Amino acid sequence: MKSFLDSEQLDRPTLERLLDDADRFREVLERPIAKVPTLRGKTVATLFFEPSTRTRLSFERAAKALSADTMSFSPGTSSLSKGESLKDTVQTIAAMGADLLVVRHRSVGAPARVAAWTGLPVVNGGDGAHQHPTQGLLDALTIRRALGRVEGLRVAIVGDIAHSRVARSGVFTLATLGAQVVLVAPRTLLPVSVEGWPCEVTTDFDEVLETLDVVYLLRVQTERGGATVFPSVREYLRRYGMTRQRFARLGPDAVVLHPGPMNRGVEIEAAVADDPRALVLEQVTNGVAARMSVLYHLLGSPEHA
Numbered sequence: 001m002k003s004f005l006d007s008e009q010l011d012r013p014t015l016e017r018l019l020d021d022a023d024r025f026r027e028v029l030e031r032p033i034a035k036v037p038t039l040r041g042k043t044v045a046t047l048f049f050e051p052s053t054r055t056r057l058s059f060e061r062a063a064k065a066l067s068a069d070t071m072s073f074s075p076g077t078s079s080l081s082k083g084e085s086l087k088d089t090v091q092t093i094a095a096m097g098a099d100l101l102v103v104r105h106r107s108v109g110a111p112a113r114v115a116a117w118t119g120l121p122v123v124n125g126g127d128g129a130h131q132h133p134t135q136g137l138l139d140a141l142t143i144r145r146a147l148g149r150v151e152g153l154r155v156a157i158v159g160d161i162a163h164s165r166v167a168r169s170g171v172f173t174l175a176t177l178g179a180q181v182v183l184v185a186p187r188t189l190l191p192v193s194v195e196g197w198p199c200e201v202t203t204d205f206d207e208v209l210e211t212l213d214v215v216y217l218l219r220v221q222t223e224r225g226g227a228t229v230f231p232s233v234r235e236y237l238r239r240y241g242m243t244r245q246r247f248a249r250l251g252p253d254a255v256v257l258h259p260g261p262m263n264r265g266v267e268i269e270a271a272v273a274d275d276p277r278a279l280v281l282e283q284v285t286n287g288v289a290a291r292m293s294v295l296y297h298l299l300g301s302p303e304h305a
């Protein structure tokens, strides 16, 4: 694998190798000195043209745990504000000696363009409403570690599917690993077409609730217009939110995931968000291990020696 741009590019054996290595890196992160020399001498640059807490910091943490150097870029304080183009910007960063770029951008396809312009391995850290492939990977890792498998599990992805790069990456990653995925959303928050997506679709959360092993709640993306298509927050929570009452109807082993940042009281009630079966912080820790695995496969595995 040269770059990691979308979740559809990976077959099941490759995904399972990434997850197996992520499990090993998770063990590294639990050591008193959580560092291995695997990527010594390599430089990872994080180029985030949209806000991020989890993805950006966990890539930096992952790179440092592998002994790589890191460079980071903030658009607001860069020469983009003097009119420099995206192409000139990323070629400038490549010329400083970066070995791999992690790119988040509001435009669909921007990470692929950056890969073409620089010739460097690129990891898509989220492009518009298109893909967030390392999120799909860390979610699969979290489910596999919590429930022992992904194959055969019934996973609902609930909420603002239309604006969600997380949903698309999640559907393809989990389905490739053998999960049955069901999208749950009001019609107004479903994409125009999900033709070719390996999943079921329903508008009735309560109808499927008791069949689920995993409930994956999506953030309502107010910045992309997600809150304008339902009458009120109260109405959204009533029909699609993970309330305490819905949580009580889940099976005893069922778990709840959310990619963060959470809108408490919109897609998830605070009491559920803070329950031990809500794996939100476990997802964050697994995000570091999953990203270590991706960096290792792109820069450090024997084919790159």
Ligand code: CP
Binding pocket: 051, 052, 053, 054, 055, 056, 126, 132, 135, 259, 260, 261
């Ligand atoms: N889940 C996720 O992508 O979070 P950030 O926007 O904080 O990176």
